[in-house]
Amino acid sequence: MSAESPVPEIRSRGQRWVAPLRRLVATWWFRQSPSRQDRLATLGPLISVLLFLAAIISAFWYLRNEEIERETESVKRDTEIAQQQIRLRLIENQEQLVRIAREVVTRQIDAHEFSAQAQAFARERPELTHVTWLSAKRERRSSVGAAGFQADGLMSADGGDPSMPMANQSNAAAIAFEAAKERRQPVYSPPFSDANGTTVFQLHIPLIDRGGFAGVLIAEYTVESLLRYYVPSEVATRHSIAVLDARDQVVSSTVTPMPGQVLRRASLLHDVPLAPALNGLVLRGQGWRTSIGLINNALFWLVLALAGMTVWMLLGTWRHMRRRTQIQNALTLETNFRRAMENSMLTGMRAMDMDTRITYVNPAFCAMTGFSEADLVGRTPPYPFWPNDRREENARLLQQELQGRSPSGGVEVKIQRKDGSAFDARVYVSPLVDTKGKQTGWMTSMTNITEAKRVRDQLSASHERFTTVLEGLDAAVSVLSVQPPELLFANRSYRLWFGADPAGHALLAGGQLVGTTSRRGGLDDGADEVDDYSGLPAEALTDVGSDPREVYVESLAMWFDVRARYLQWTDGRLAQMLIATDITMRRHAEAQAALQAEKAQVTSRLMTMGEMASSVAHELNQPLTAITNYCNGMVSRVRSDSIDKDALMAALTKTAKQAERAGQIIHRIRNFVKRSEPQRQPAHAADIVEDAVELAGIELRRRTVAIHTYVAQRLPQLMVDPILIEQVLMNLLKNAAEAIDNASLPTSRRHIELRVVPKHSAELGGQIEFSVTDMGPGLPDEVLARMYEAFFSTKADGLGIGLGLCRSIVESHQGRIKAENLYNGSLVVGCRFAFTIPVTITSEHLRQEASQGILGSAQRTEPTAP
Numbered sequence: 001m002s003a004e005s006p007v008p009e010i011r012s013r014g015q016r017w018v019a020p021l022r023r024l025v026a027t028w029w030f031r032q033s034p035s036r037q038d039r040l041a042t043l044g045p046l047i048s049v050l051l052f053l054a055a056i057i058s059a060f061w062y063l064r065n066e067e068i069e070r071e072t073e074s075v076k077r078d079t080e081i082a083q084q085q086i087r088l089r090l091i092e093n094q095e096q097l098v099r100i101a102r103e104v105v106t107r108q109i110d111a112h113e114f115s116a117q118a119q120a121f122a123r124e125r126p127e128l129t130h131v132t133w134l135s136a137k138r139e140r141r142s143s144v145g146a147a148g149f150q151a152d153g154l155m156s157a158d159g160g161d162p163s164m165p166m167a168n169q170s171n172a173a174a175i176a177f178e179a180a181k182e183r184r185q186p187v188y189s190p191p192f193s194d195a196n197g198t199t200v201f202q203l204h205i206p207l208i209d210r211g212g213f214a215g216v217l218i219a220e221y222t223v224e225s226l227l228r229y230y231v232p233s234e235v236a237t238r239h240s241i242a243v244l245d246a247r248d249q250v251v252s253s254t255v256t257p258m259p260g261q262v263l264r265r266a267s268l269l270h271d272v273p274l275a276p277a278l279n280g281l282v283l284r285g286q287g288w289r290t291s292i293g294l295i296n297n298a299l300f301w302l303v304l305a306l307a308g309m310t311v312w313m314l315l316g317t318w319r320h321m322r323r324r325t326q327i328q329n330a331l332t333l334e335t336n337f338r339r340a341m342e343n344s345m346l347t348g349m350r351a352m353d354m355d356t357r358i359t360y361v362n363p364a365f366c367a368m369t370g371f372s373e374a375d376l377v378g379r380t381p382p383y384p385f386w387p388n389d390r391r392e393e394n395a396r397l398l399q400q401e402l403q404g405r406s407p408s409g410g411v412e413v414k415i416q417r418k419d420g421s422a423f424d425a426r427v428y429v430s431p432l433v434d435t436k437g438k439q440t441g442w443m444t445s446m447t448n449i450t451e452a453k454r455v456r457d458q459l460s461a462s463h464e465r466f467t468t469v470l471e472g473l474d475a476a477v478s479v480l481s482v483q484p485p486e487l488l489f490a491n492r493s494y495r496l497w498f499g500a501d502p503a504g505h506a507l508l509a510g511g512q513l514v515g516t517t518s519r520r521g522g523l524d525d526g527a528d529e530v531d532d533y534s535g536l537p538a539e540a541l542t543d544v545g546s547d548p549r550e551v552y553v554e555s556l557a558m559w560f561d562v563r564a565r566y567l568q569w570t571d572g573r574l575a576q577m578l579i580a581t582d583i584t585m586r587r588h589a590e591a592q593a594a595l596q597a598e599k600a601q602v603t604s605r606l607m608t609m610g611e612m613a614s615s616v617a618h619e620l621n622q623p624l625t626a627i628t629n630y631c632n633g634m635v636s637r638v639r640s641d642s643i644d645k646d647a648l649m650a651a652l653t654k655t656a657k658q659a660e661r662a663g664q665i666i667h668r669i670r671n672f673v674k675r676s677e678p679q680r681q682p683a684h685a686a687d688i689v690e691d692a693v694e695l696a697g698i699e700l701r702r703r704t705v706a707i708h709t710y711v712a713q714r715l716p717q718l719m720v721d722p723i724l725i726e727q728v729l730m731n732l733l734k735n736a737a738e739a740i741d742n743a744s745l746p747t748s749r750r751h752i753e754l755r756v757v758p759k760h761s762a763e764l765g766g767q768i769e770f771s772v773t774d775m776g777p778g779l780p781d782e783v784l785a786r787m788y789e790a791f792f793s794t795k796a797d798g799l800g801i802g803l804g805l806c807r808s809i810v811e812s813h814q815g816r817i818k819a820e821n822l823y824n825g826s827l828v829v830g831c832r833f834a835f836t837i838p839v840t841i842t843s844e845h846l847r848q849e850a851s852q853g854i855l856g857s858a859q860r861t862e863p864t865a866p
Contacts, residue, residue: 043318045310045314046311046314046315046318049307049310049311049314050307050311052307053303053304053307053311056303056307057304067289068268068289071268071287071289072268072270072287074238074239074287075239075268075269075270075285075286075287076270076285078235078238078239078241078285079239079241079270079271079272079283079284079285080272081232081235082227082230082231082232082235082241082283082285083272083273083274083275083283085230085231085232086226086230086231086274086275086283087275087276089127089226089230090203090221090275090276090277091276093125093128093203093219094186094203094205094276096121097121097131097186097203097205097217097219098186098205100114100117100118100121100217101205101206101207101217103117104133104207104217105207105208105209105214111133111141111142114133114141114142115142115144118131118133118142118144119144121144122144122145122146126146126225126229127221127222127225127226127229127230128146128219128220128221128222128225129145129146129163129194129198129200129220129221129222130143130144130145130146130154130155130163130218130220131143131144131217131218131219131220132144132154132155132217132218132220133215133216133217133218134155134165134177134215134216134217134218135214135215136181136207136212136213136214136215138164138165138166138167138177140154140155140156141215143155155218160195161194161195162192162193162194162195163194163195163200163202163218163220165177165178165218171192172189172190172191172192172201172202173189173192173202173218175189175190176188176189176190176202176204177204177216179204180204180205180206180216181206181213181216183206184206184208184213185206186203186204186205186206187203187204187206188201188202188203188204188276188277188278188279189201189202189203189204189279190246190279190280191223191245191251191279191280191281194220198222198224199222199223199224199245199251199252200220200221200222200223201220201221201223201277201279201281202218202219202220202221203218203219203220203221204216204217204218205217205218205219223243223251223252223281224252226243227241227242227243227252227253227254228254231254236254238287239285239286239287240253240254240255240266240285240286240287241253241254241283241284241285241286242254242255242283242284242286243274243281243282243283243284244271244281244282244284245280245281245282246280251281266286266287266288267287267288267289268286268287268288268289269284269285269286269287270284270285271283271284271285272285342362342363342364343362343363343364345362345364346364346447346448347364347445347446347447348361348362348364348365348366348367348368348369348445348446348447349361349362349364349365349443349444349445349446350362350365350376350443350444350445350446351432351441351442351443351444352441352442352443352444353440353441354439354440354441355380356380356381356398356402356442357378357379357380358376358377358378358379358380358383359377359378359441360377361373361376361377365446368415368417368425368446368448369385369415369417369418370417370418370419371384371385371418375418381395381398382394382395384418385415385416385417385418386415386416387414387415387416387422388416390413390414394413394414397411397413397427401427401429401442401444402429402442406429409426410426410427410428411426411427412424412425412426412427412449413425413426413427415446423448423450424448424449424450424453425446425447425448425449426446426447426449427444427445427446428444428445428446429442429443429444430442430443431443463570467489470489470491471491471492472492473491473492473493474493474581474582475493475579475580475581475582476490476491476493476494476497476498476504476508476560476578476579476580476581477489477490477491477493477494477577477578477579477580478490478491478494478498478504478505478508478577478578478580479567479569479575479576479577479578480502480505480506480509480575480576480578481569481573481574481575482566482573482574482575482576483573483574485502485506486502487500487501487502487505488569488573488575494580497553497556497558505576505578507551507553508551508553508560508562508578508580509562509564509576509578510549510551548561548562548563549561549562549563549564550562550583550587551580557584558582558584559582559583559584559586559587560580560581560582560583561580561581561583562578562579562580563578563579564576564577564578564579565577627655627659631655633651634648634651634652679721680719680720680721681719681720681721681722682717682718682719683717683718683719683720683722683725684715684717684718685711685715685718685756685768685770686711686715686756687722688718688720688722688725688726688729689709689711689729689754689756689770691722691726692726692729692730692733693707693709693733693754695726695730696729696730696733696734696737699733699734699737700733700737700752703737703738703740703741704741704747704750705736705737705740705741705750705751705752706750706751706752707733707751707752707753707754708751708752708753708754709753709754709755709756710753710754710755710756710757711755711756712756712757712758715756715758715768715839716758716766716768716839716840717839718768718837718839719839720813720837721813724809724812724813725770725809725813725837727805727806727809728770728806728809728810728817728835729754729770729772731803731805731806732772732806732833733752733754733772735803735833736752736772736774736776736831736833737752737774739774739776739777739831740752740774740775740776743776743777745775745776745777749775749776750775751774751775752772752773752774753771753772753773753774754770754771754772754773755769755770755771755773756768756769756770756771757769757771758839759836764816764836764838765838766838766839766840767815767836767837767838767839768836768837768839769834769835769836770834770835770836770837771832771833771834772832772833772834773822773830773831773832773833774830774831774832775829775830776830776831777828778821778822778828778829778830778831779819779821779831806835810835810836810837813837813838814837814838815835815836815837815838816835816836817833817834817835817836818833818834818835819831819832819833819834820832
C-alpha cells in the first residue's frame with residue numbers, strides 16, 4: 001500500500017461540508033435588498049471591531065485576575081508559614097513546662113531548683129514575660145521574670161496585678177486558672193493587658209498530685225515578641241503579618257505605621273487562628289496588589305480609544321449611508337407619488353420647453369382632449385387641440401401667458417377635442433425652474449369649466465328666484481358687508497321701514513355698523529383703520545348662528561325679533577345677514593298676560609284670606625276679648641279704689657301687648673293681600689318662613705293641625721319678592737291642612753313639616769329648597785298629572801288657579817316646583833311639595849348643613865298643641 005498523505009482527503013471532505021454552507025449564505029445574501037446589503041456590509045466591520053475590543057478587555061481581565069490569584073496564594077502561604085513557626089514554638093514550650101510540672105509534682109525539685117530551671121527556660125525564650133508556680137490556693141511559690149532572674153514583685157496577691165488569677169474575679173488569668181483546675185489539662189487564657197499595658201496571654205499547666213489539684217505553672221507570652229522572633233524575616237519582608245483580637249482590632253503587627261498616619265487597608269487578606277492557643281487571637285496576612293489596574297492601564301485605554309474611534313467612524317459611515325438610503329427612498333416615493341397624483345387627477349397637466357414645444361402631458365390632459373401622448377409630445381403651436389377659428393386668439397393668449405401678463409385667476413379658452421367637439425377650459429401657466437434657479441420651460445394646468453359655467457348660470461337664475469321670495473316676506477332681511485360697511489341687499493320690508501340706509505341694519509344689530517370700530521373701541525378715522533375680522537375663517541363664521549334678540553325701535557314704536565349670522569357673499573366678502581320679524585303684537589299680548597297674572601296673584605291672596613276669614617276673626621277675637629277684660633277689670637278696681645300703681649301698670653302693659661298682637665295680625669294680613677308690583681330684593685329664608693307660618697298658623701290652629709319647621713342656619717340671601725314666595729308657602733300649607741282635615745285623620749297624623757335646606761347639583765348649581773310634607777291621603781295619579789292646569793281643581797268651590805299660580809311664581813324666579821306622594825311599601829302615607837330658588841351655594845354651606853343635620857343645630861320651631 002502506498003503511504004499517501006491524508007491532507008488532500010481531509011481538504012476534500014472539508015470542501016464538501018463548506019460548499020453547501022457557502023451556497024446557503026450566498027442565496028440568503030442575494031435575497032436581501034440593496035439597502036439591506038449596504039446596512040449589513042456596514043454593520044460587519046462594526047461588529048468585528050466590537051468583538052476585537054471585547055477580546056482585548058477579556059484578555060486584560062484574565063491576566064489581572066490571574067495575577068491577583070498569585071498574590072493571594074502568596075499571602076496565604078506566608079501566613080501559614082508564620083502560623084506554623086509560632087505553633088511549633090508554643091508546642092515546644094508547652095512540652096518543656098509539662099516536664100517541669102511533672103518534676104514539681106513528684107517532688108524531684110523544690111522551689112529553689114524550680115527557680116533555677118525556670119531561669120534557664122526563660123533566658124532562651126524572649127517571648128515570655130515570666131514563669132510562675134502557684135499553689136492550689138493561688139499562693140506564689142516561685143516566679144521568674146523575662147530576663148531569667150527571680151522577680152519577687154511579680155504575681156503579687158494584693159490584687160493590683162492583672163496577671164494574677166485572684167479568687168472571686170473574672171479576669172482572663174482567673175478564667176484560665178479555673179479551666180485548668182477543672183479540665184486537668186494545659187489551658188491558654190484569653191488575651192489581656194498586663195500591668196505595663198502590653199497585650200499578653202498565659203499558659204496554665206495544672207499540677208496533679210495523687211489525683212488532686214496542687215496548683216499551676218503559668219507561662220505568660222507577649223504577642224508582640226511572638227511576631228518579632230518567630231515570623232520569618234523573608235515572610236515579614238514580603239507581606240505584613242498582624243495579630244487581631246476577637247473584636248477584629250490589631251494587637252500587634254510586623255509593620256509599624258508612622259505617627260499620625262493611617263495604614264491603607266490591604267486588598268488581599270488571609271486569616272488563620274493562632275494555634276495551638278485558640279484563645280480568640282487571629283493571625284492575619286495582608287498583601288497589596290502591585291500590578292496596575294485595568295482602568296489605570298495606559299495600553300488598555302489606548303486600545304479602547306482606537307476601538308472607539310473606529311466604531312465612531314463606522315457609525316458615521318453607517319448613518320451617512322442610512323441617510324442616503326432614506327433620501328433615495330424619499331425621492332423614489334415622492335416621484336411615485338407625483339406620478340400617481342398626476343395620473344389620477346382630473347386636471348390636465350402639460351409641460352413646454354422654452355420653444356413652447358410640448359415635452360409632457362398627463363393622462364388627464366389626453367383624456368380631456370382625446371389626443372394620445374404620442375400625438376401631443378413634441379408639437380409646437382398651433383396645437384392640434386386649438387379650434388381652427390380660434391388659433392390666432394389662442395396664440396395671442398399663449399404669448400400673453402408666457403410673458404407673465406396673464407391674470408391670477410387663469411385664462412378661459414376654447415378647446416377642441418379630437419372628435420371635433422369643443423368645451424370651455426381655464427388655463428394656468430407657471431414657469432419651470434431647475435436646481436440652479438434657471439428657467440427651463442413652463443407648466444400648464446387645464447381644467448374643464450363647461451359644467452361649472454352651466455352651474456353658475458343656474459345659480460344666477462336660482463338667486464333671482466330666491467330674491468323674489470325674499471322680497472315677498474313680511475320680515476325685514478338685510479345683508480351688510482363687514483369691510484367696508486356696505487348694504488349689499490335689502491328686501492321690500494326693510495326698505496319700507498328703514499329705507500336704503502345701512503343705519504337701520506346697525507340699529508337692529510345693536511347700535512353700530514359692522515366693522516366700523518377699531519381695536520381701541522373708537523370710530524375709524526381713516527388712518528388707523530383696522531380689520532377686526534382679518535384672519536378669521538369665513539367658513540367657520542358662516543356655520544355659526546347667533547341667538548335671537550328682541551330689539552325695540554323707538555322711531556317706529558315697534559318690537560323686532562332679530563336673528564343674525566355671518567355668510568360669505570358672492571364676491572367672497574364676509575357679510576352679516578339680519579332677519580327682523582315684527583313682534584309688536586306679541587309683546588303687547590305678553591304685557592297683557594303679565595298684567596292678568598299679577599291680578600291673579602292678588603285675587604289668589606284675597607281668596608286665601610277670604611277662606612281664612614273665620615279663622616282670622618277667631619284669632620283677632622282672642623286679643624280683643626283680653627283687652628276688653630283688662631279694661632273692665634281696671635275700671636272696676638279704679639271705682640272701688642282697690643288698685644295701686646304697680647297693678648295698674650301691669651294691667652296696662654298686658655293690654656298693650658294684646659293690642660300689639662292684634663295689630664301685628666292685621667299688619668301681616670294687609671301686607672299679604674295688598675296689591676303691589678313684584679319687587680325683587682335681598683331676603684332671608686327664615687324671615688319668609690316666619691311670616692308665612694304666622695299667617696298660616698291661624699288656619700292650622702282652626703283645623704287642629706300642628707306644624708314643624710326646619711330652617712338651616714347661615715343660608716345665603718335670596719334675591720326674590722318675599723310676598724310672592726310667602727304666597728306660595730301659604731297656598732302649600734293651606735292645601736296640606738285642608739287635605740288632612742278633610743280626610744279626618746287621627747292626631748298622630750295631623751301635622752305638617754316645613755323644611756328649608758341648601759342643595760347643589762351639577763345641572764342646576766346652587767339652590768335653596770322649600771318643602772312642605774304632610775301625612776295626608778296623598779294625590780291620585782290623574783291629579784298629579786293635571787294639578788298645574790288652569791282652572792283645574794278638586795274642590796267643589798275651587799277656581800283652579802292656586803297651584804298654577806304657584807308654579808308661575810316659582811318659575812319667574814328661575815326655580816322649579818314638583819309634587820310627589822310618599823309611600824310605605826305600596827300604601828300612600830303622605831304628600832310632599834317642594835320648590836327651589838337658585839342661589840350661590842358654597843361648600844361651606846353644605847358642610848354646615850351636614851353638621852347641623854347630625855348635631856340638630858338648625859333652627860327648629862316646635863308646634864304648639866292644637
